[in-house]
Amino acid sequence: MIYRETGQFKTSYAADQQIFPIRQDRIGIAILLAFAFVVVPLTAGNYWFNAILIPFLIFSLAALGLNILTGYAGQLSLGSAAFMAVGAYAAYNFQVRIEGMPVLLSFILAGLTAAGVGILFGLPSLRIKGFYLAVATLAAQFFIVWCLTKFPYLSNYSASGVISVPNVEILGYTFDTPQSRYLLVLSIVSLMALLAKNMVRSSTGRAWMAVRDMDVAAEVIGIRLMRTKLLAFAISSFYCGVAGALYAFCYLGSVEPDGFSLDLSFKILFMIIVGGVGSILGSFLGAAFILLVPIFLDIVLPWLSELLHLPVDSATVSHMQLMVFGELIMFFLIVEPHGLARLWQIGKEKLRLWPFPH
Amino acid sequence: MARKIGEVILDLRHISLSFGGVKALTDISFDVREHEIRAIIGPNGAGKSSMLNVINGVYRPQQGEIIFQGEHRKDMDTHAAAAAGIARTFQNIALFKGMTVLDNLMTGRNLKMRCNFLQHALWWGPAQREELEHRRKVEEIIDFLEIEHIRKTPVGRLPYGLQKRVELGRALAAEPKMLLLDEPMAGMNVEEKQDMCRFILDVNDQFGTTIVLIEHDMGVVMDISDRVVVLDYGRKIADGTPDEVKNDPEVIAAYLGTQH
Structure with a gap:
């Protein structure tokens, strides 16, 4: 009854092309943003910032990057963690080697470096598709991690390639509290999500989806496949690169090449599969699911075992956690192969009609 | 509103296309005039779709020449075709x-x-x-x-x-200046076919779009097209107005078979 668009007439195409055409959605997102920017920093504790919110936002950004490439442009990639590594190490190098480099600029340059590397490893996509392309992007995954370990220059000659980044400082303000880092990450992620949304709803995004859905028809319309695919690789890698820089600068503080392993790439891929392939919202939902459910199970399982008076040791709990997590992923994929974003959409459609069945 | 059929807009000369040893098109020449509806017909496997693919650059013929709006080309490429104003359906x-x-x-x-x-x-x-x-x-x-x-x-x-x-x-x-329609009415019922015919004629009439059409429904082809080219086994066997084509012995043979 509350969520419906009755009476909200669009009298111009501009009004019809808003990101959130329904008023309730606009109010909802405004409340969510206000909550995230004002209420959360005032109330949440350090554990929330460090262990949950900051990684959630950073992985959302990485998932968003992969979603642009895989979900919108249809190019399967297993190299997202490697592009994050490029971002992290590039940002570090720009910071260390150039005196007085503004940190935000080094993030952008890190993104651009990742974009360049992304284009390079995107070249095989011009000839191969699908699973074969995924295997080709594996080359990026292994090669980049190998490179970062092999060439000490890239990690400023630190032992075993570990880099420790300085505190983020913008215009004299040091982001040394979890709270301030959270706000910095939140601002960057919100802004980049908005930019991504704008791209996918304009002809750039339509060209990506056209290539994804039917590349021959796209070509006949006059879309240049090479340019479109490489642009998707570049922008996707840019997003992953910035996520990697944030991962190093605002989350971990020190990273090593092996931290950006194939496992991490798979994790990001699972995020978009569970969250929703080809959906901006899905990137966030997927990141939340993959990151939060294990933490949630960590808390709930011991509590549950106590409640049921079943003596369970901690090893069993961690096994249980993996099992339940795996089953939840399968459950969601069977119930809704298009991910959580589609579930959300279906829920909204139902809500529009409620309480009437039709 | 009287349509005025203009000059030749697309001229195909001696087009031959083969895939390895398979000859899809052999020495085909025909032209399309501005604002006309030009049908390509022929039995299955005659090379009709290949012909469209040559016109808009999906396939590149080994021999021949394509002249679109006075511009001579050995072959088209998809982007150039789209930029020149050729659109198509599949x-x-x-x-x-x-x-x-x-x-x-x-x-x-x-x-x-x-x-x-x-x-x-x-x-x-x-x-x-x-x-x-x-x-x-x-x-x-x-x-x-x-x-x-x-x-x-x-x-x-x-x-x-x-x-x-x-x-x-x-x-x-x-x-587009020219619209290539590959079996726009395949699999449709009578009402849907009527609608589609109406749209095709309206497009031709209101926008002045030149239309090249592949269709199997002979009733439709004979009704709406100005000129028809008939292909069989990758060769052109007839070219002319619907009436001329209908009575061509080679066309009848291709469709109905000949007596031996």
Whole structure:
């Protein structure tokens, strides 16, 4: 009854092309943003910032990057963690080697470096598709991690390639509290999500989806496949690169090449599969699911075992956690192969009609 | 409104196309005049679709010459064909399934859009203005094809007949000079065929679009086309007005077989 668009007439195409055409959605997102920017920093504790919110936002950004490439442009990639590594190490190098480099600029340059590397490893996509392309992007995954370990220059000659980044400082303000880092990450992620949304709803995004859905028809319309695919690789890698820089600068503080392993790439891929392939919202939902459910199970399982008076040791709990997590992923994929974003959409459609069945 | 058939807009000379040892087209020449409806017919496997693919650059013929609007080419490439104003539909619907009808049509105008991805990312300003301007054009086509009610529906959910219509819309969105239709009425019932015929004739009439059409329904072909070219086994066996073609002994032989 509350969520419906009755009476909200669009009298111009501009009004019809808003990101959130329904008023309730606009109010909802405004409340969510206000909550995230004002209420959360005032109330949440350090554990929330460090262990949950900051990684959630950073992985959302990485998932968003992969979603642009895989979900919108249809190019399967297993190299997202490697592009994050490029971002992290590039940002570090720009910071260390150039005196007085503004940190935000080094993030952008890190993104651009990742974009360049992304284009390079995107070249095989011009000839191969699908699973074969995924295997080709594996080359990026292994090669980049190998490179970062092999060439000490890239990690400023630190032992075993570990880099420790300085505190983020913008215009004299040091982001040394979890709270301030959270706000910095939140601002960057919100802004980049908005930019991504704008791209996918304009002809750039339509060209990506056209290539994804039917590349021959796209070509006949006059879309240049090479340019479109490489642009998707570049922008996707840019997003992953910035996520990697944030991962190093605002989350971990020190990273090593092996931290950006194939496992991490798979994790990001699972995020978009569970969250929703080809959906901006899905990137966030997927990141939340993959990151939060294990933490949630960590808390709930011991509590549950106590409640049921079943003596369970901690090893069993961690096994249980993996099992339940795996089953939840399968459950969601069977119930809704298009991910959580589609579930959300279906829920909204139902809500529009409620309480009437039709 | 009397249509005026103009000069030759597309001239195909001695086109031969083969895939390895398989000869798909052998020494085919015919022309298409401006504003006319030109049908290509022939039994299955005659090379009709290959012919369209040669015209818009999906296939490159080994021999021959393509002259479009006075410009001589050895072969087309898809981008050049699209830029020159050739749009097409496919035999098996080739829509962008995950996108809405509106987005499919907007994609049809992709070549006319000038903004780059940075402007798109910023949206407010040139990108939005351009988007609105093209939206207005696309809405005209939506009105024309009477698909207002489904503009926000993902095309994958639409029934077959409507998908065919949306595909025609996507081709029209490019405001083409020449429209290549590959079996636009295949698999349709009588009412849907009538609708499609009406749209094709209206496009030809109102927009002055030249139409090259492959169709198996002889009734439709004989009714709406100005001239017909008949292919069989990759060769041209007849060319002329529907009446001339209908009574051509070689055409009858190709369709009905000959007495030995």
